[in-house]
Amino acid sequence: MATDYVADNLKAPVLDHLFPNMIEADKSASTWPYFRKQIDHPFRVDRRNPTVGFINRDEASILYANARAFKGRSGIEIGAWRGWSTAYLVAAGVAPLHVVEPLLADPDWRSEFEAVIRGAGGSSSTILAPEKSPEAVVRLGEAGARWSFAFIDGDHDGDAPRKDALACAPYLETTAMVLFHDLVSPHVAAGLRALKAEGFSVMAYQTAQMMGVAWRGATKPVAHTPDPAQHWQVPDHLTGIRISGEAAA
Ligand SMILES: C[S@@+](CC[C@H](N)C(=O)[O-])C[C@H]1O[C@@H](n2cnc3c(N)ncnc32)[C@H](O)[C@@H]1O
Numbered sequence: 001m002a003t004d005y006v007a008d009n010l011k012a013p014v015l016d017h018l019f020p021n022m023i024e025a026d027k028s029a030s031t032w033p034y035f036r037k038q039i040d041h042p043f044r045v046d047r048r049n050p051t052v053g054f055i056n057r058d059e060a061s062i063l064y065a066n067a068r069a070f071k072g073r074s075g076i077e078i079g080a081w082r083g084w085s086t087a088y089l090v091a092a093g094v095a096p097l098h099v100v101e102p103l104l105a106d107p108d109w110r111s112e113f114e115a116v117i118r119g120a121g122g123s124s125s126t127i128l129a130p131e132k133s134p135e136a137v138v139r140l141g142e143a144g145a146r147w148s149f150a151f152i153d154g155d156h157d158g159d160a161p162r163k164d165a166l167a168c169a170p171y172l173e174t175t176a177m178v179l180f181h182d183l184v185s186p187h188v189a190a191g192l193r194a195l196k197a198e199g200f201s202v203m204a205y206q207t208a209q210m211m212g213v214a215w216r217g218a219t220k221p222v223a224h225t226p227d228p229a230q231h232w233q234v235p236d237h238l239t240g241i242r243i244s245g246e247a248a249a
Contacts, residue, residue: 002041002042005230055085058227159190
């Protein structure tokens with residue numbers, strides 16, 4: 001049976017009570033070529049959409065611990081789905097928080113999402129943008145928004161993650177961090193490398209779907225020890241990027 005893993009130094013609150021429809025799913029239903037079914041960590045979904053996954057507990061703990069260093073500072077999330085990762089950003093204290101998610105244009109989706117945000121304690125600090133990135137990011141930035149923390153888990157196809165990263169870049173504060181989910185995809189890794197080319201330091205986290213972090217200024221990402229019970233591999237497209245918890249090659 002798959003078991004959750006969270007590194008010893010990275011505890012995060014359990015927010016499951018906000019997601020009564022969250023279930024552990026059968027990984028075989030997913031057809032995404034970059035889904036690492038072989039990693040024996042539970043894959044959780046909303047029972048109404050069994051093929052779209054939430055970040056797992058290992059990944060939520062990395063998101064929470066990094067975001068915690070930005071408590072009271074502004075953030076943006078691109079691709080929030082039903083608010084699971086959003087709830088961790090809210091719990092970490094990132095505020096104000098812009099949430100860019102086109103599904104929020106649906107009134108039922110939005111009202112369920114708002115209940116999650118309320119439950120996490122973020123109703124007065126979370127600003128929902130029911131739009132697509134990168135256009136929404138540019139709109140918000142041009143209207144004066146600036147962000148210290150960004151979490152990117154939106155459109156994973158083609159050039160989209162790179163465009164999302166580069167859309168955020170001009171509006172990031174001098175001290176800033178950008179975290180990506182699904183670094184096992186070369187498209188997402190292109191987003192991380194785009195920030196590296198802009199002068200950010202970068203690192204990867206070895207989790208089921210891998211995460212990437214880019215940072216600059218007076219901050220440093222948290223360290224993570226990958227689950228010693230798993231057999232980890234590093235995709236070729238990540239050659240040259242340091243992995244947290246592993247000695248530099
Ligand atoms: C895998 S889900 C995110 C899961 C979420 N981070 C979590 O852990 O609960 C990807 C989300 O990106 C959204 N998305 C797709 N294209 C987008 C775009 N252009 N701008 C913003 N969000 C987008 C989808 O609607 C979906 O909700």
